[in-house]
Amino acid sequence: MSDLAAALDIVGARWALLIVERLLDGPQRYGDLQRDLGVPTNMLATRLRELEAAGVLFRLPLRHNTRAYALTDRGLALREAIVALGTWGKNDA
Amino acid sequence: MSDLAAALDIVGARWALLIVERLLDGPQRYGDLQRDLGVPTNMLATRLRELEAAGVLFRLPLRHNTRAYALTDRGLALREAIVALGTWGKNDA
DNA sequence: CGTGGCTACTTGCATTTTGCAAGCATGGTC
DNA sequence: GACCATGCTTGCAAAATGCAAGTAGCCACG
Structure with a gap:
């Protein structure tokens, strides 16, 4: 399995x-x-579960019965790829 | 719709x-x-049709009843994003 | 203490996408 | 003109996605 496929x-x-x-x-x-x-x-619930399991994000408990979702270091490392794809998507000429 | 979504x-x-x-x-x-x-x-047939319609690749006729698929400039511009994702996928530690 | 409201989900079912297997079309080879 | 390789299409099952409605925990207020 290639890196991209992974x-x-x-x-x-x-x-x-x-x-x-x-x-x-x-x-x-x-x-x-x-x-x-x-x-x-x-x-959304499914993806958050999967991304948490993959170590991309984690649950951050807040007060009451609320929580926030935040990126792990591994999640933050996706920034480059996301920016590159976004840049490509921008030029749809 | 954001650039990434596009x-x-x-x-x-x-x-x-x-x-x-x-x-x-x-x-x-x-x-x-x-x-x-x-x-x-x-x-594969479906994706090739879609990607051709989107201007990412084109059909390159060869001899006999064969053809090749090649990237347009727009398709080649995906290299950066693909490399970035591949690099990310490599470090699955 | 109980009712109501807010947040974060879960559940049931219809729709769409994907996958497998088999078949069809075209062109060349012998 | 029988045979084979290549490039698909087609039919149907399985899986992913989407919509709508329902559930569960927590707190504020009366």
Whole structure:
């Protein structure tokens, strides 16, 4: 399995990279991600579980029954790839 | 729609980036892609059609009833993003 | 203490995407 | 003109995704 295939195995699923991109701006709560991205709630829950299991992000407990999701170092390391893809997507001429 | 979402709309589908990565090494024929990637034949045909429509690659007629698939400039511009993702995927420690 | 509201999910089911296997078309070879 | 390689298409099963509704924990307020 190539390196690219290994990467896509983790962040290649739908919504995964968009979630990580959103978290590059700092920790976000579940509802924030849902509203900002327009992702279905069951998909969001699934992806957050998978990305946590893959060591890309972790749950950060806040007060009450709320928590935030934040990137690990491994998650932050995706910034370069995300920026590169975003730059490519910008030039759709 | 963010730039990243626009990019993923084109190359976010399963197998798409792997196909492009393979073509970074130069034009490839259908059967080569199929064997190298292990992608189901109907998916390969679908993706090649989509990527051609998106201006990422084009069909290059060879002799007989064979053709090759090659990247356009827009397709080649994905190299940076693919390398970045591959580098990330390599460090799965 | 109990009702109501907010947040973070889970669950059930329809729709879409993906995958497997088999078949078809075209062109060349002998 | 029988045979083979290449490049697909087609039919159907399995899996992923999406929508809508429901559940669970916590706290504020009366």
